Amino acid sequence: MRYTIENDELRLTVDSRGAEAVSAVNKRTGAEMLWQADPAVWGRHAPILFPYTGKLTGGRLEAKGRTYEGGQHGFARDVEHALVRQEADTLVLELRANEETLAKWPYAFVLRSTFRLEGKTVHHTLCVENPAEEELRFGIGYHPAFNVPFDGAHTITDYEFRFDALESPLCVSARPDGLLNGTDYYLARNTKTIPLTETLFDNDSHCMVNLRSHTLALVEKDSGRQVRCNIEGYPYVLIWSSANAKPWRFVCIEPWHSLPGEENGPLAWDQRPCAASLAKGESWSTTLSTTFDR
DSSP states (O other), rough: EEEEESSSEEEEEEETTTTTTEEETTTTTOOOOOOOOOOOOOOOOEEESSOSSSSSSGGEETTEEHHHHHTTTTTGGGOOOOOEEEEESSEEEEEEEOOOHHSOOOOOEEEEEEEEETTEEEEEEEEEOOOOSEEEEEEEEEEEEESSSSTOOOGGGEEEEEEEEEOOOEEEEOTTTTOOOOEEESSSEEEEEOOOOTTTTTOOOOEEEEESSEEEEEEEETTTOOEEEEEEEEEEEEEOTTTTTOSSSSSEEEEESSOOTTTTOBBGGSSSSSSSSEETTTTEEEEEEEEEOO
């Protein structure tokens, strides 16, 4: 089921499968600003990553005396979320532990997604609640994909990623198989910009750690048009595009609160570094605010 909310500036459509935003339209220009999930390139739009980000060590985890197989980025993006509330500019969807999720991850939880429009900004809040477990540990992150170029008059080299503070982004490496390998590298030094080049993602994503900036934007250099994400408070921010198509047809800005597994890391769930740990009855939330100034 798809739900649409709107205001004077934006029309946002969210699919109940995965509580995934699938369309963000500028109502003044008619421009579609989210990637439209071409399956030949990358068949998603803006998935939620829960209860972990990236890959599991060995593709599996151990919890409560059992071993569970797990694909990349968890299961929340692939299951139905129930409608809680819909208003003109606000939508709330919820996923509760059920037979399907317990077969993948043996914990009781509530994951609530709230989408709220404010001018040209989409606020997407994820709230996790622990209704029953003695302790609930989890990872979580966002993975929105934005169309680029913004129009037919530009090419990808007309764009750059722009920080609002001087950065020397240090990246942890998960090459070549998506698991942390214990090495790191500088993507750039003493800069506010990272050019969008034709080779930037040839070796997959870049996972930047402990940035100073409050925002990271994809900017059209000659016009200043941009898509800007508030990344304040996120320990990890990734940028990525799919190597299945060149020139790049979209880019992702991905604020995460947790990391992928390690090449030789533990399988035990309680040994995997988490975004948060909740006692019974506790809750935790995070918000990604994305401004479409284009």
